[in-house]
Amino acid sequence: MKVEWKKAKVNDSNLVDIPERWLHLYYYEALNVLFRFENSLRVFVYTVLKEQLKDKWQETAVSSGCIKSETKKRIKQCEEYGYLGHDITCPMLFLNSGELIDIIVSDAYWKYFAKYFKSGKSIVITKLQEIGTVRNSLAHFRPLKEDDVELIKQNTKHVLLEVEKALVQITSINTLVPTNSDEPWYLRLKSLGSENINISFFHCKNESWVRVHFSYKIPTLVKNKFSEESYSYTVGNFRSVEVLRNFADIKNNCIYLSESYIVGRLSAEYDIASKKEFSVVFSKQTLNSNLEAIEESIRNVIARVDEETELLKTDNLARGALIESKHGSARVQTGHNNHRYWSVNLDTLKPDTEKLSDVEYWGYIGNYETDFVSATNQYPWMPSSISDIEVPF
Structure with a gap:
């Protein structure tokens, strides 16, 4: 008996051959959608907080403290395993999607975020929480249904419609x-x-x-x-x-x-x-x-x-x-x-x-005039790209 990890390979046609024993493809699609959703949400939440609160933005309440105090502890914990991954010290990358959602819909901060959503607060909460439920299932390696992936794609499209416009606007200032x-x-x-x-x-x-x-x-x-x-x-x-x-x-x-x-x-x-x-x-x-x-x-x-x-x-x-x-x-x-x-x-x-x-x-940062959420290959605060740049034909 032995544990054998088979690798994906790029074939002569420049296509990827996936071993049959790997997870179903929709698991990887879920990972892509959720990764991009959460990091786009980080950029959006930071932008709104910084514009509204200026140098006080890190005093925004999260968990049992504020952004500054909570992320400082997490960064320190991460440094104990500094040989793993990149050296990340930006506090925004240490906030999880649940905390980002709590900031958006909280009584204290909703007034700053409301204009970026084309629905009432209760609907925004429901759709974001549904995305969070699927996210937690994937993060804790519970099985997903293919329908779950379609749900997060649809909810992301609905919830981030105006957020996408705001992110494109602030990253594509070319006039x-x-x-x-x-x-x-x-x-x-x-x-x-x-x-x-x-x-x-x-x-x-x-x-x-x-x-x-x-x-x-x-x-x-x-x-x-x-x-x-x-x-x-x-x-x-x-x-x-x-x-x-x-x-x-x-x-x-x-x-x-x-x-x-x-x-x-x-x-x-x-x-x-x-x-x-x-x-x-x-x-x-x-x-x-x-x-x-x-x-x-x-x-x-x-x-x-x-x-x-x-x-x-x-x-x-x-x-x-x-x-x-x-x-x-x-x-x-x-x-x-x-x-x-x-x-x-x-x-x-x-x-x-x-x-x-x-x-x-x-x-x-790239210049995404129509599609920041699902297309960016380089997020703020990350020292490396997360995907290849799509080349139009």
Whole structure:
């Protein structure tokens, strides 16, 4: 007698062969739906609480305490088994679906969430509790019926209809604010920037959310030529997460800060010509209500960036609160049809998403203009993707 765990395999047709002894496929479908439902609910609950309560959002009541106290205990317990999985320190990932549901329908907080549901509170409670019942059956390895999967899919579609719209709205802010906008926040902020950092402004379709986009020109501090086809560099890097840690008025008033992927480029002189880009998202209401403090903080960010960039240009071994030196490289590669091109490696400038406890830091997020709940492959607060990106044909 022996325990034999058979593996799924990808066949020559790029299809997955599942051993017959594995669970029925609908169990995996249930896992997918529930995983996405619970994590979408986390993003939604956090967004609403942060917008309404600002820096007091972690005082929201859960279980026998508040978010801050309860998740702190759970994070500590998880650290005892730190060799398992990723190092996760974001409190939102330590709230379960039952607690998220309790927050939404509680007498204290329902007033913040009610507008996102197209039904009365009692119906929302029933549908969410039905999802929770199936979730608990799967979590505790009790058998499921195929009909249970259809129920959670249907309930998720009904309950998250407006939630989906809200999540898409806040993660897909791509409309450039017109230069003749008379919004008070825009008139105050539009001229901000410097030689080192450019700032642009976007809003969502109904203009209720604003994305302040920062673009830092990565300076080449040191350039070493190894050959006609190979260079190494010391460059300046903007530590974007430090904006949250050093400027409380930005952290307390924003919903999130997200990174953009760095595209490696060279100038005609073979210097690095890339940019480090990130965005900070505010609600328009919060931006206007706290405009003076936010404007001052952004001005201070710009001043700090200019000061520290100049410091590193004279001493590339120095390190500032926002700007640090990193290594990069470039070499000629041969591609399709013997096409020769420069490949620029700036991987050292990528953020380390492990052990980031700043809930406002969302890392890299996708742009899901129609389908966040069931399609996103990278959730906030998670250091790795949870699925492949679907490629349209």
